[in-house]
Amino acid sequence: MDQVRVALQATDPLSHAGLASFLQSRPEFTLVPADRAGAAVLVLSADRLSTDVVATLRRSATGPGVPVVLVAPEINEAELLTAVECRVVAVLPRAAVTAERLAHSVLAAASGGGVMPPNLVGELLKHIERLQRDVLTPHGLTSSGLTPRELDVLRLMADGLDTSEIAGRLCYSERTVKNVIYGLTHRLNLRNRSHAVAYALRTGMI
Numbered sequence: 001m002d003q004v005r006v007a008l009q010a011t012d013p014l015s016h017a018g019l020a021s022f023l024q025s026r027p028e029f030t031l032v033p034a035d036r037a038g039a040a041v042l043v044l045s046a047d048r049l050s051t052d053v054v055a056t057l058r059r060s061a062t063g064p065g066v067p068v069v070l071v072a073p074e075i076n077e078a079e080l081l082t083a084v085e086c087r088v089v090a091v092l093p094r095a096a097v098t099a100e101r102l103a104h105s106v107l108a109a110a111s112g113g114g115v116m117p118p119n120l121v122g123e124l125l126k127h128i129e130r131l132q133r134d135v136l137t138p139h140g141l142t143s144s145g146l147t148p149r150e151l152d153v154l155r156l157m158a159d160g161l162d163t164s165e166i167a168g169r170l171c172y173s174e175r176t177v178k179n180v181i182y183g184l185t186h187r188l189n190l191r192n193r194s195h196a197v198a199y200a201l202r203t204g205m206i
Contacts, residue, residue: 003030004110007039007066009056015045015094019071022099029106041109043102045071045094049079057086067109071097089114146205150184153177155206158197 006029010016023029023043032039042060046053049072060068069090070083083091090105092115105115146154149170156166163181167174181193190196200206 004028004106005030005032005038005040006106007032007034007042008045009034009042010045010071011047011053012045015071019043019045019097019102022097022102023106025099026103028103039066041069041106042066043069043071043106047073049075049082054082054086057083057088060087067112067114069102069105069109069115071102091116093117146184150180151206153180154184154196154200157181157193158201158206 006023008016008019008023008031010019020031023031044053044056044060057068057070060066065087067089068083068087069092070088071092071094073094075083075091080091089109092101092105108115152170153166156169161169163174163177166172167177170177172180181196184190185192185196188196188199190199
């Protein structure tokens with residue numbers, strides 16, 4: 001099994017030593033320098049989401065970035081949203097950290113998943129609900145950032161239908177279909193129809 005390369009940063013030496021010990025006790029992990037070069041996951045431990053810690057998270061999220069496992073005391077909704085924007089995919093309450101839980105979170109992050117305490121999942125769901133109600137729905141958008149019409153056209157494009165067939169299926173004019181395709185490819189900086197379909201499939205929009 002390939003080892004997961006993990007970068008570790010902590011705001012205090014004791015936390016760093018403890019987390020490093022947990023990670024080094026597991027054969028599936030190898031620690032790499034804290035500059036994150038070549039790391040698949042960043043484990044970041046902090047007493048609180050201070051300005052410096054948030055700056056570190058934002059730097060981590062730039063460029064290709066790596067998913068982040070955040071070890072911290074309880075965080076509030078605003079801090080959670082900031083963390084998620086910075087590619088934090090797992091949050092471990094400091095008091096509950098064990099070698100097993102840390103390993104589970106790092107492996108989930110490395111495989112594209114995430115781990116959140118139940119109360120934080122609830123906060124995220126409430127935020128998504130408010131976002132849908134107050135921002136997206138008034139502008140005719142779905143949670144994907146696309147309109148229902150754009151999603152319908154994308155699904156039919158993915159099924160291999162051409163412009164006239166899509167127009168017939170949806171009872172639109174061909175001009176409307178072309179405008180829909182142009183609008184979504186231009187807004188999402190996609191090159192062509194094939195790129196649009198691939199993007200929609202890859203991101204789970206359709």
